[in-house]
Amino acid sequence: MTEDLISRPTALVLGATGGIGGAMAAKLAGRGYRVRALHRNAKAIAARNPTIDWRQGDAMSRADVVRTAEGVSLIVHAVNPPGYRDWARLVLPMIDNTIAAAKAAGARIVMPGTVYNFGPESFPDLDEESPQRPVTVKGKIRVALEERLEAAATGGVLVIIVRAGDFFGPGAGNNWFAQGLVKPGAPVKAVTLPGAPGVGHQWAYLPDVAETMMQLVERADRLPPFARFHTEGVFDADGLQLAEAIRRAVGQPRLPIRRFPWFFVRLASPFVPLFREVLEMRYLWQVPLRMSNRRLLEVLGAEPHTPLDLAVTETLASLGCLPKPKQAAGLLPETARA
Known part of the structure; x- marks a missing residue:
């Protein structure tokens, strides 16, 4: 084993098969980290993605998480129940396991946050200290989750939380863009908007959020033990900007908007449990909200930001909503002609 390999820091990514977890795993590897991950079928997932050190285990098992975290300096807590299901049963036990593992390993925790913590009375302008009075079950769980992390920080566990809007982007998984605005795996026939007309909404391009988290980790020596930040991401001021970007990406300026x-x-x-969960979050689409990134700018100077048209195009391509580019006859590379 070379000295360089020995000296490289190791990060554990919980939720590495998900959107933000996968994006963070890629960022960490690109910055020189050895990346470790937990999976209930480690052998099978390792065959598909051998760049990560996959370990057998379950994020709901404290023993598994603590064992897998041995020797790591960073734990990315990006594991969530799929969709909106089972939050009450799974979310808090998983963060408790991560906290226990971080204490045992002496590792820092970095975690993506959401706007669920806030109720309408705190809108439209939110900063990190805005009152957290959620009106939903999931919002109350998110508040409790962050409270546990803040308590852990008083006991010596270093924590970074990065709150962001609704995710979109390659690998983002179940999200409003992929499940609401367009239909994955098919050409875009129309754009469906969840928001009320004229109501602004905050979005977050997944690669930008991962880069933001990575830059904060790299500046961790400047941060307090419990550091919480808001990203501005993509603020859709009138609720139509993403729809117009989709129109441009598919080359149809008159694409229907529904x-x-x-x-x-x-x-x-x-009759449909998922619909009940979705309906509970409707308030986020009925009133404008915008998170201020002033605190983030004080640390980073600028927030990572991909131009909207590029972000939307890459998202649509990853969802199979754009035709694959065709190479003109006679212009194939030499290796392709052989």
Whole structure:
């Protein structure tokens, strides 16, 4: 084993098969970290992604998480129940396991946060110290989660939380862009908007959030033990900017824009658990909200930002919503002609 390999720091990414976890794993590897991850079927996932040191285990098992975190200096807590399901049963035990592992290893925790912590009374302008009075079950769980991290920080565990808007981007998984605005795996026929007309909404391009988290980790010596930041991301001031970017990306300036069928969701919610969960979050689309990134700018100087049209195009391409580029006959590379 070379001296360089020995000297490289190791990070544990919980949720490495998810959107932000996968993006952070790639960022960490690109910055010289050895990346370790936990998976319930480590052998199978390692065959598909051998660049990560996959360890067998479950984020719901404290013993598994503590064992896998041995020797790491950073734990990325990016594990969440799929969709909106099972938050009450899974979210807090998982963060407790991560805190226990961080204490045992002497590692810093970095975690993506959300706007769920806030109720409408704190809108439209949010900073890191805005009152957290959530009106949803998931919001109350997010507040409790951050409270546990803040308490852990008083006991010596270093913590970075980066709150962001609704994710979109390659690998983002289940999100409003992929499940609401467009239909994955098919050419875009229309854009469906969940928000009320004229209501601003905050989005977050996944690679930009991961880069922001990475830059904060690299400046960790300047941060307090419990450091919490807001990203501005993509603020859609009138609720139409992403729709217009989608129109440009697909080359259809008159692509239909439709409203999300909230009425149908409400009617079906007694029979479809997922619809009940979605309906609970509707308030985030009914009033404008915008997170201030002033604190972040004080540390980083600038927030990583991909131009909107490029971000939307890359997102649509990753969802299979754009035709694959065709190379003109006679212009194939030599290796392709052989």
